[in-house]
Amino acid sequence: MGSWFLNATFLGWGAAAMVSAPVLIHLINRYRFQRIEFAAMEFLLASQQRNRRRVLVEQLLLLLLRILLVMGLIALIARMVLDPSTLALLQGADVHHVVLLDDTASMQDEWNETNGFDEGKAVIDGLVAASLAEGGAQRLTVLRLSRVTQPDYLEQRIDRAFQGELTARLESLPCSFGTVDLSDGLDAAAQLLAKQPTGVKHLHVVSDFRQHDWQDSTRLVEQIEQLDADGVTVNLVRTVPDRHANLAVTELEGELQVASAGVPVKLTTTVANHGEALVSRVNLSVSVDGERLPLEVTVERLEAGKTVEQSFEVTFDNPGKHRVEVTLPGDALRADNTRHLAVEVAPANRVLVVEGNPSAQEGIFPTLALAANPQASGYRTVVATPDYLYRQNIDGFQSILMLNVAELTPDAVESLEAFVRDGGGLVWYAGDSINPASYNTLLYAEGKGLFPVPLGDAPRELVRDEVAAPGPDLKLTEHPMLAGLQGQDNPEIEATRVFRYFPVSDDWQKDDRQRNDTVRTIARLRTRDPLLLEHRFGRGRVITCLTSCGTGWTNFPQYRSFVPFHFELQKYISRADRVLPRRESGAPIHLELDPARFGPAIRIEPPKNSGQVTAELQVQPEAVRTTPAGGKPRPKNGNPGDSADDEKSETRTGPASPGQSDATPTLRRVIDYDRTDFPGVYRVRLIDAGEVTVERWYAYNTGRDEGRMALIATGGIHKALGPELTDEVRIQEAGATEWLSGEESDRDVREWILGLLVLVMLAEQMMAYRLSYHTSAAGGAA
C-alpha cells in the first residue's frame, strides 16, 4: 500500500479520522433539525412511506460521495502513484510494453563516454527493472527501427531470468548506420499492438528526436493520434540531452563513368557542418584500396549549417575495381565521418566512330580530339563503317559517334537501339550523305526512335547577314555538357561559323515548351533553327548535331574548344550503368541471376572492419516473374546517381522496347542479402559459365541526414502534436528516470484525482441540494 503513495507518512490514523469525518457530520446533521408543527401530515407521511427506500439510498449515496471527497483529498496530499499498469493489475489485465528503439546512425552521437544508443539501451534496462519491481503480468516487445519486421523480443514475459538475458543481449546490440523513417517504426508497432485486443498497451519510442525527423510531422502525428485512439499510451523517451558539433562527409562522387587506368579521375566530396559554430582548416584524408594517399584535401572555412564541395583527382594505376574513402577527423558522430566509393576503372574508354562517308575522313576529328594520346586521355576510338554495328559486338563501347551516315539497315538500327537502350551514348552528326526520308522513317519513327527530329528535305546554307541577323552563329543554352565552353565568354564560340546544316522538318514544333516530348534543344543557330539536341532513349542519352563533325559544314573543329567539347560530350553520354552502386546502409542487395550464366556458388564479402563473416551461399534457381527492363523501382536507400541496378543485366533476355514488360516466369538464382548495415564496400563474387569469377561491388554509406544534429525541443514536439495530443503523449527528457518508477504517472493520477474531485463535488452539491441541505428563502420562511 505504501508503494502507492509517495507521502505515505500522512496515511494512518489521520487519514482514518478524515474519512470518518463525513459520517460523523452526516449523523450530526440528522439531529440538527428545525421543528415545524404541520397540519397536512397525512400527505407527508404518505410520501415518506412511498419514498422511504429511495430516500435511504440517496442518503447513503450522499454519505458515500462525501467520503469519496475526503479520500480524494487524502490521495492528493499523500501523492498517490497509481499508473495505468497498476490499474490493469487490479483489473487482472496484463501490460504490454512495446519499445521502439531508434538505432539509426544519429543515435551514435557521443558525449561523456556514452552515446544515444547506449542511453536507449539503458532505458530498456530500466523499464524492465521497474516492471519487475511493480510485479504483475507484464510483457515486453523490442523493435529496432532498422529492422522493425524482426523484433528482438516479441511479447516476452518479464521476469528475473529474462532480465538477465536482456542485459547480456543489450550489451552486444549494435547501432546501425542506416536511416529509417520513424513513421515506419510506428506503423510496425501499431500493427503489432493492434493484434492485442485487451490489456494495457504502452509504446515507448526511444530516440534522439532530431529536428529533421519532425519537419513534416503530419504522418507522425496521424500515427500517434491513431495509437492514442486505439488506447495505446505513447511515451516519447529522449536519449540525447544536447546538440553536439558534427561534421559530415555527405557525398563522394566523380566522373566515374569515364574512369580509366592511368588517367586522373576527378572526384568531388561534400562536407557539411551540422554544428552550431564555424569550423576552419579541416583536413580530409583520402584512401584508395585501404592505403592513404599522400593527398590532403582541406576545407578552409565552413560556416554552421553550410556545406562545401572539395574536388581532387585520383589516378588509378590499374584497371579493375577500387575502393576510395574520404575521412574527416573524429567528432561526436563518427558514423558520418567517412564516405566510401567503389570505382570500376576501365583499361580505356572505347568510342566507336561510324563514318557514313569514309572518303571524307571525318572520323579523324573526334579521334584526334579524344585519343590523340590514349595513355593520357584514357580514350580509344574505333573508326568503322555502318556494317560494324550489326556485324560486331558493340556492347564494349562507351559511346558511338555516327558521322554523316546516309542510312541504316534495320539490323543496324536494331543493334544500335539495343546499345542505347542499355545505357550507351550516341551522337549523330549530319552531312551531305544523309538520306532524310530514311532517317525520318527508320530513325525518327514518329518520335519513338533514335533520331530526335524529322529532317527537312535537304541541307540548308546558313547565310551570314551582319545587318539583318548580326552576332555569332551559335546560341548555346545552359547545359552541363556546354558549361566548360561558355566560361569567360569563350571567343572561340563567338568565332565558330556554321556554313551548312540540316534543317528540321517545317511541321515540327521548334519550341521545346510547346512540344510534349523529351527532346531538348541545347544549341541553336542564329536563325533560331535547332543545331544541337538531346533526348533519351531507354537508359541511354542521344546527342544530335545538325551540322557536320568535320570541317565541311563548320569551322568548329579548327578551334581548341573542339577537344574539351568532345571530352565533355563523352562524360555526358558515356554509359553510366557500369558505375558501381552507391547506397545507404541497410538497403538489401537483391540479385536475380540467370542460371545459364552464373553458377550456384555465391560469396558475399562484407567490409573487413565490419566484424561480419563472409556469406557463402549456394543458390538454386527458382521461377520468378521478371520486372520490366529498366523499370524496376530504385531501392529506397539507393543513391540517386546509381545507374547499375542489381538485376538489370540478368533480367534482360533480349531487346525490348521501353516500357515493355516480361511477365513470363523464368528461372533465376535469387539472392536477398540484408546484412548491409555497416558502411563500406560489399563484394559479391559470382562464378560465370566459363568458371570465371565475376565481382560486383556495392558501396554503402551512412545516411546523409543522420549527421544533422539539431534536436527538436520538447515544446516543438508538443506544438507538432497539437493541444489534444499534448496531454495524452508523455515526453521524457534525456536522462530522466522518474517516470520508470511511476513518478511521472503520478502527475496523471493527480490530474485524474483532481478531475474526479470536481465531479464528486458537483454530484455531492446536487445531492445535498436535493436532500435539503441547502436552505432557501422558502425554507427560511418555514
Place this chain on the structure above:
Amino acid sequence: MTRDSRRFLRPEEISRIARLEVRARHIVEGFLSGLHRSPYLGQSVEFVQHREYVPGDDVRRIDWKVWSKTDRYFIKQYEEDTNLRTALLVDCSESMRFGTGALNKYEYACTVAAAMSYLLLRQQDSVGLTVFDDAIRGRVDFGSRRSHLLALLTALDAPDPAQKTDIYEILEEVAATQNRRGIVVIVSDLFVPREGLFRGLRMLRRRGHDVLIFHVMDDEELDFSYTGTTRFEGLEEAGELVCDPRSLRDGYLEAVEAFRSELRKRCAAEMVDFQTIRTSEHLDAALAHYLNHRIGMRQSIRS
C-alpha cells in the same frame, strides 16, 4: 363588536367586498321579496304564464279576461321573490390553526365567514353560523338584521381547538336544525375522514340545500417548499416525522393533488361547489371568483 371580533372584519376587508353581490345558484324559498328568485309561483307582480284550471286551484287566480275570450278557465301564474337563508359552517379544529403567512387557516376561514355574513346581512338575507371541531363549539341562529353580525363575529372566537372526528355527525346536526332549504357554506381544510364528509354532503344535497365549500389551505401545505432537515410535528395527533423535505416534496405534492382532485370530483358529482383558497390570496379575489362562477351557473340552471 369586541376588539377580537373586529379582527375578522376589518374596514379594509369591508371596503374590498362592498361591491360584491351574493346570488344563490338555485332559486330558494324565502320570506322576503329580495333579490333571490323563488321556485314557488304565487302572488306577485311579475307574470310568468297561464295554466288551465284544475279543480283545487284557487278560483281567485282565474283570469276572467281569458275566459271571456276563450270560454275556458285559465289561471295566472306569477314569480315570487324570496330571501336567502345561509348557514355558515366554520372549522375551528387544531389543523386550522396552522399557518405560515399573516393569517392562519382558521383566521382566514373566519374572515371568509365574516365577509359573507356582512354581505348577506346587508341585503337582508338570513345568516346562521356553526363553529365546529370534533363537536359543535358555537352556534348562532339565523337572523337577517344588521345587528346580527355582532353575534356571528363573537361566535367565531372559538375556544381551544380539538381534533376533528367524523364530520358527518356535525353536518347531520346542522341539517336537523335547518328545516328550510338554503345555502350551506362550509369553510374548512377538510382534513377529515373522507367518507363521512361525502355522506354528509350527500345528505345536505338531498335535503335541498345548496352547498358551497371553501377549502382553505396554507401556501406551505400546497407548495411544501421547506428545506433543511426538519421534524414535522402533526397537529391533531397526526404523528411526527424527521425528514429532508425536498426529498419528499414530489411525493407530498402528489398526495395533496390526489386529495384535492378527489374532493373536486366527488363534490362535482354531488353538485357541490368546491373552491380551494390559499391563505395568501386576497379575500375579495376569492369571493369574486366564486360568486362570478355561481352567477354563471344560475343562468344555465334556469333555462
